[in-house]
Amino acid sequence: MMDKKQLISIAVDGPVGAGKSTLCDALAEKLDILHLDTGAMYRAIGLYAIENKLPLDDEAVFEQAIGKRDIAVSVDYRDGAQLTYLNGRDVSQELRGEQVGAAASAVSRFPAVRKYLVAQQQQLAKERSLLIDGRDIGTVVLKDAKVKMFLTASPEERAMRRYRQLINAGKTSDYQTVLEDLKARDYQDANRATDPLRPAEDAIIVDTSGQSFEESLEEMLEIVKKAYDQS
16 A cells, blocks of 8 residues: 555546546545646746747747746645736636636747746656646656656647537637647747757556546556556
């Protein structure tokens, strides 16, 4: 059995629409540990860029803003849920729009942005048992994590999940547009110069194509239990 006193470190990477947020929420709840949504931290900086009309192709603008401490991103937890703050303001409910997501993908290319947020994420992992998901957790943020997983699914299935999510939220959407945007995000994430999206060499690939949510969650849970039960 897993020892609840030991510090648990889990890194989950994967492309947009792979189900990381919902699956990692459920996995962290099963394990009774915290789940840090790093994507929300990048989205907060994307939101800052949108609200302040910053050019998304000008790295110097963001480097200066972070250097001057004009941007401050932090997280807290309430009733097991992550709250994300931008300059002291709770922006948790403002981060899931397509425009904010695109802005987050753009600013995440910049070394200054990544360095700022990665330092915060690494410090949190030293203080508590934590599951972190994102695009470069196993390769950069938690290189020494005991469990590393790369969560993925086909572009078509990921786009359909996102399309249904938008429709269920009452938003106007078009599947083909969602698919094209997703493929563009995949290319940008995989080809950025700094910390591109790729599985860590020791990561276990979890392909959720054709699997139910429960099946995917059980597969991830078994991977964690096997790693810690054998320690």
